[in-house]
Amino acid sequence: MKNVDYFTFEGDKGSAEIDKQPDLCPFCKKHMTPDFIKAYKPTKDYSGQETLEIVFKCTNENCRGLFLAYYDNGISGMRAHSDWFRFNGSGGARYREIVEFSEIIDKISPNFSIIYNQARAAEGLKFLEICGPGYRRALEFLVKDYLIAKFPKDSAAIKGEFLGQSIQRISHQDIKDCAERAAWLGNDETHYVKKHTAQDLSDLKELISMIIDWVNLTEKTAHYKKTLSSKK
Numbered sequence: 001m002k003n004v005d006y007f008t009f010e011g012d013k014g015s016a017e018i019d020k021q022p023d024l025c026p027f028c029k030k031h032m033t034p035d036f037i038k039a040y041k042p043t044k045d046y047s048g049q050e051t052l053e054i055v056f057k058c059t060n061e062n063c064r065g066l067f068l069a070y071y072d073n074g075i076s077g078m079r080a081h082s083d084w085f086r087f088n089g090s091g092g093a094r095y096r097e098i099v100e101f102s103e104i105i106d107k108i109s110p111n112f113s114i115i116y117n118q119a120r121a122a123e124g125l126k127f128l129e130i131c132g133p134g135y136r137r138a139l140e141f142l143v144k145d146y147l148i149a150k151f152p153k154d155s156a157a158i159k160g161e162f163l164g165q166s167i168q169r170i171s172h173q174d175i176k177d178c179a180e181r182a183a184w185l186g187n188d189e190t191h192y193v194k195k196h197t198a199q200d201l202s203d204l205k206e207l208i209s210m211i212i213d214w215v216n217l218t219e220k221t222a223h224y225k226k227t228l229s230s231k232k
C-alpha cells in the first residue's frame with residue numbers, strides 16, 4: 001500500500017491509496033522499482049468505475065523510459081472505498097525517435113518525412129497491420145513529389161494518376177526499378193491478397209531507403225555538374 005497525490009482533469013488535487021507499484025517496465029521488461037512522477041485521475045466525482053493513471057520512470061539506466069501504470073477501483077460494488085486503487089497493468093506509447101532525412105528529400109517532399117515517421121511510430125507500437133499502408137503512402141508522396149519537382153508542368157497529371165503510372169515517368173533506371181518493387185510490396189501491405197510472399201515490411205523499408213539514397217546521389221551529382229565546370 002502506498003499513498004499517492006493525484007490531480008484531476010479539472011485541476012483539483014486529491015490523494016489515494018494504491019495497492020502496489022508496478023515492478024516490471026513495459027518497455028525494457030526489466031524488474032525494477034520505478035520512480036513515481038505524477039498521478040492523474042481523469043474523473044472528478046466518485047461515480048462507479050474510477051481510474052487512476054500514474055506516470056512512472058523506469059530506473060534501469062539503459063532504458064530510462066517513462067511509462068503509464070493504470071489503476072482502477074474494481075468493478076462496481078466491490079470497491080473497498082473511493083480512494084483506493086488497484087494496479088491493472090502498465091504500458092504506454094513510446095515513440096519519440098524521429099528519422100531525419102536529407103535537406104534534398106525534405107525539400108522535394110515535406111510530407112514524406114511526416115508520413116514515414118507516422119508509419120514508423122505505428123510500427124514501433126506493433127501496429128503491424130497499419131504501418132505497411134503508411135509506408136506505402138510515404139512512398140507515393142516521395143515518388144510523386146520527386147516527379148513534380150522534376151516536371152512541374154505535369155504536376156496535375158502526376159497528382160491524379162496511379163502511383164504505377166507515375167513510376168513509369170522516372171528516367172533514372174535504378175530509381176525506377178526500386179520504386180516499382182517498393183510499389184509492389186506496398187500494395188501487398190494494402191490489399192487483401194499478398195502477392196509477394198517471400199518479402200515483407202523490411203524489404204519495403206529497404207527499397208524506400210534505396211530510393212532515397214539514389215535521389216540524394218543523383219540530385220547531388222546534378223548540383224555539382226551544374227555549379228562546377230572545367231577550368232582550362
Ligand SMILES: [Zn+2]
Pocket residue numbers: 025026027028029030058059060063064065
Ligand atoms: Zn525500462
